[in-house]
Amino acid sequence: MPRAEDGPGVTELIAASPPLDTNSAYCNLLQCTDFRETCILAESEGRVVGWVSGYRSPARPDVLFVWQVAVHSDARGQGLGLRMLDELVERPAAAGATTLTTTITEDNQASWKLFHAFARRRGAALTKAPRFEREAHFAGAHDTEFEARIPL
Numbered sequence: 001m002p003r004a005e006d007g008p009g010v011t012e013l014i015a016a017s018p019p020l021d022t023n024s025a026y027c028n029l030l031q032c033t034d035f036r037e038t039c040i041l042a043e044s045e046g047r048v049v050g051w052v053s054g055y056r057s058p059a060r061p062d063v064l065f066v067w068q069v070a071v072h073s074d075a076r077g078q079g080l081g082l083r084m085l086d087e088l089v090e091r092p093a094a095a096g097a098t099t100l101t102t103t104i105t106e107d108n109q110a111s112w113k114l115f116h117a118f119a120r121r122r123g124a125a126l127t128k129a130p131r132f133e134r135e136a137h138f139a140g141a142h143d144t145e146f147e148a149r150i151p152l
């Protein structure tokens, strides 16, 4: 679980992990404190190398929403992304959640592969539908975000 002191390291990792949207330092501080029970920080030799942010949807507490996943480029391809997601759904703060959701742009193949692999390992089917659309929700400034849903 992250602490407030981890905020700057998280902001730095996300900024170094395109195509993720960058966050304000303040956003990451809130995640590291108010939402820490549904966030995961991975460190190696004192450096932040992995991060998952999430929360229980206020309107749908049965939904565990994963906001961002980032693994430092030096630490990719070793199963860390999957390991963090596995850990997240086992947390006491995830108890009772029946669905994991996240949103992914069509072209983010690494992210689709990660969530498909997570679903496959659990014997679950991933379903996909547009959630925030380019024109209607981003005023043309951002690709459509597709919601991936995985039963837990």
Ligand SMILES: CC(C)(COP(=O)(O)OP(=O)(O)OC[C@H]1O[C@@H](n2cnc3c(N)ncnc32)[C@H](O)[C@@H]1OP(=O)(O)O)[C@@H](O)C(=O)NCCC(=O)NCCS
Residues within 6 Å of the ligand: 017, 018, 019, 020, 067, 068, 069, 070, 071, 072, 075, 076, 077, 078, 079, 080, 081, 082, 083, 102, 108, 109, 110, 111, 113, 114, 115, 117
């Ligand atoms: C996406 C990301 C988190 C994956 O982290 P990772 O620790 O390298 O992922 P893992 O090693 O756990 O791999 C999980 C699965 O995804 C696949 N995968 C991961 N990166 C991939 C890539 N670039 N291309 C193809 N497949 C990839 C792996 O092969 C594995 O699947 P498998 O079990 O079927 O072999 C990392 O690449 C990253 O931080 N990218 C930049 C930020 C981003 O796009 N985040 C996702 C948005 S939510």
